[in-house]
Amino acid sequence: MSVRVRFAPSPTGYLHVGGARTALFNWLYARAHGGTFVLRIEDTDEARNTAAAQAAIVDGLRWLGIDWDEGPEKDGPHAPYYQSQRGAIYDAYFQKLVEAGHTYTEENGAVRFRSPKEILILPDKICGDIKIDRTAEPDMTIRRPDGSYIFHFVNVVDDIEMEITHVIRGEDHIFNTGKHIELFQAFGVDPPVYAHIPLILNVDGSKMSKRDQGAAVGYYQEQAFLPEAVSNYLCLLGWSPKDDREILTVEEILPLFRWENMGHSNAKFDLEKCRWVNAQYLAKLDTPSFDHLAIAWLLRQTEPLPGTDDPRLVGALPLIRPKIKGIPELAEHLPMLFDGNAPIAEDAQSKLAAQPDLGNRLATLLTHLEEAPTWTASDLQSAINAAAATLGIKPGALMLPLRVLTTGQTHGVDLLPALEWLGRSEALPRLRARAAALTATSA
RNA sequence: GACCCUUUCGUCUAACGGUUAGGACACGUCCCUUUCACGGAUGUAAUACGAGUUCGAUUCUCGUAGGGGUCGCCA
Numbered sequence: 001m002s003v004r005v006r007f008a009p010s011p012t013g014y015l016h017v018g019g020a021r022t023a024l025f026n027w028l029y030a031r032a033h034g035g036t037f038v039l040r041i042e043d044t045d046e047a048r049n050t051a052a053a054q055a056a057i058v059d060g061l062r063w064l065g066i067d068w069d070e071g072p073e074k075d076g077p078h079a080p081y082y083q084s085q086r087g088a089i090y091d092a093y094f095q096k097l098v099e100a101g102h103t104y105t106e107e108n109g110a111v112r113f114r115s116p117k118e119i120l121i122l123p124d125k126i127c128g129d130i131k132i133d134r135t136a137e138p139d140m141t142i143r144r145p146d147g148s149y150i151f152h153f154v155n156v157v158d159d160i161e162m163e164i165t166h167v168i169r170g171e172d173h174i175f176n177t178g179k180h181i182e183l184f185q186a187f188g189v190d191p192p193v194y195a196h197i198p199l200i201l202n203v204d205g206s207k208m209s210k211r212d213q214g215a216a217v218g219y220y221q222e223q224a225f226l227p228e229a230v231s232n233y234l235c236l237l238g239w240s241p242k243d244d245r246e247i248l249t250v251e252e253i254l255p256l257f258r259w260e261n262m263g264h265s266n267a268k269f270d271l272e273k274c275r276w277v278n279a280q281y282l283a284k285l286d287t288p289s290f291d292h293l294a295i296a297w298l299l300r301q302t303e304p305l306p307g308t309d310d311p312r313l314v315g316a317l318p319l320i321r322p323k324i325k326g327i328p329e330l331a332e333h334l335p336m337l338f339d340g341n342a343p344i345a346e347d348a349q350s351k352l353a354a355q356p357d358l359g360n361r362l363a364t365l366l367t368h369l370e371e372a373p374t375w376t377a378s379d380l381q382s383a384i385n386a387a388a389a390t391l392g393i394k395p396g397a398l399m400l401p402l403r404v405l406t407t408g409q410t411h412g413v414d415l416l417p418a419l420e421w422l423g424r425s426e427a428l429p430r431l432r433a434r435a436a437a438l439t440a441t442s443a
Numbered sequence: 444g445a446c447c448c449u450u451u452c453g454u455c456u457a458a459c460g461g462u463u464a465g466g467a468c469a470c471g472u473c474c475c476u477u478u479c480a481c482g483g484a485u486g487u488a489a490u491a492c493g494a495g496u497u498c499g500a501u502u503c504u505c506g507u508a509g510g511g512g513u514c515g516c517c518a
Binding site: 008009010012042044045048106108109110111112124126127130131132133136137138140141142143144145146148150151152155170171172173174175176178196198199201203205206207233236237240242243244245246263264265266267268269270272273274275276277283322323324325384395396397398399400402403409410411412413414415416 | 445446447448449450453454455456457458465466467468469476477478479480481510511512513514515516517518
């Protein structure tokens with residue numbers, strides 16, 4: 001029997017990293033075993049469902065590279081894949097339970113399932129045998145007075161109908177599984193294989209909520225993370241290749257995606273490490289892809305950054321790229337490259353003020369730069385060297401002043417390539433203006 | 444509170460019952476360097492506690508404590 005797994009989100013909120021990892025693990029398990037991955041939308045709670053949430057989930061999964069073999073916009077032999085459209089199926093299964101005497105109706109019309117009240121042993125692929133004592137548990141409600149069905153019931157019915165063989169879900173479902181096993185038995189169907197994976201928590205150990213930074217997959221999309229990187233990092237939470245590798249492709253993960261490589265304890269989400277993983281992937285990206293990623297991010301910004309519409313942008317990106325770990329850091333570099341009127345930063349002012357003979361140095365430097373035969377990094381370096389020789393100082397001493405004249409900042413991209421990129425006609429006025437401002441204030 | 448899962452550096456994790464308990468993120472120091480990063484080197488840092496089994500326990504067993512989860516006519 002071939003493997004069939006599913007991810008069954010409820011479209012009541014954004015796609016959470018915990019949910020995304022559950023989806024990812026199911027997907028990996030399916031792909032590792034040549035199985036089928038089903039996406040099923042559990043939208044039985046009409047009051048809480050939103051179209052936006054469903055779009056975010058579908059979009060987030062696709063972004064992460066998690067594709068489904070059966071599900072929304074794809075269909076398949078067990079369509080529809082929205083629980084809201086499967087009422088007739090639930091009615092039929094409900095009748096079976098009624099006829100077999102497994103149910104009773106409350107005064108208000110709600111229907112409960114008569115639990116056998118036994119002690120169950122749940123053979124879990126990750127936790128081992130889990131004892132679940134159902135003897136003192138109240139009977140679960142499976143249908144509301146208005147005729148709509150409860151999660152436990154529809155979840156099991158669909159898993160039966162869709163021939164799900166393995167259920168991989170969070171540990172928070174362990175006790176639900178006890179209820180679900182009872183339903184499977186009432187239907188005379190063998191329950192699927194269960195694997196309850198540990199949860200993902202905040203760094204402080206609390207449960208991740210929507211408000212926490214990085215809790216929603218949408219955050220990584222907005223911040224222009226690479227989906228492969230996020231997926232890679234998610235895999236490292238609750239799974240390990242059992243060696244020292246941390247950057248792994250899906251192809252490398254698949255043969256190692258086995259129960260014995262799964263972790264047993266909850267993991268705290270470390271956004272810093274996720275950023276580091278992303279930086280590893282970013283560094284390996286080819287230039288066109290990097291540029292595309294960067295430009296797409298720039299165009300998404302509600303407050304346009306300097307350079308966004310500038311034809312020189314593509315020329316500036318290779319200067320910035322080696323300096324940043326994430327695309328949003330463009331916001332720190334673009335203003336100093338594209339905004340020639342940007343004020344001189346305070347720390348730059350004070351650092352230069354400490355330099356002796358500043359006015360003379362700047363003037364000498366400018367004179368030599370103006371005389372550079374071509375505005376290229378090598379000629380500019382020669383000009384700097386000559387200026388330094390005239391002043392009787394080391395060339396290095398002129399670099400910080402020149403940097404400040406160029407960008408107004410004490411840090412940034414490699415200076416000479418940046419000047420070359422700016423071009424003589426753009427650079428010189430900038431240098432002169434800032435030099436004038438500096439000498440005016442220091443005098 | 445009851446029940447269930449769980450426990451190795453701050454974090455993610457390795458370690459046939461025998462290792463100087465390894466790697467990575469973060470942090471510190473040094474090197475490289477015109478700045479910032481990158482890179483290289485290096486340092487600080489962990490087996491929750493108590494019993495038991497064993498020649499020997501991070502590893503197996505039990506207990507305690509901590510963390511998390513679940514106790515819905517939510518999913």
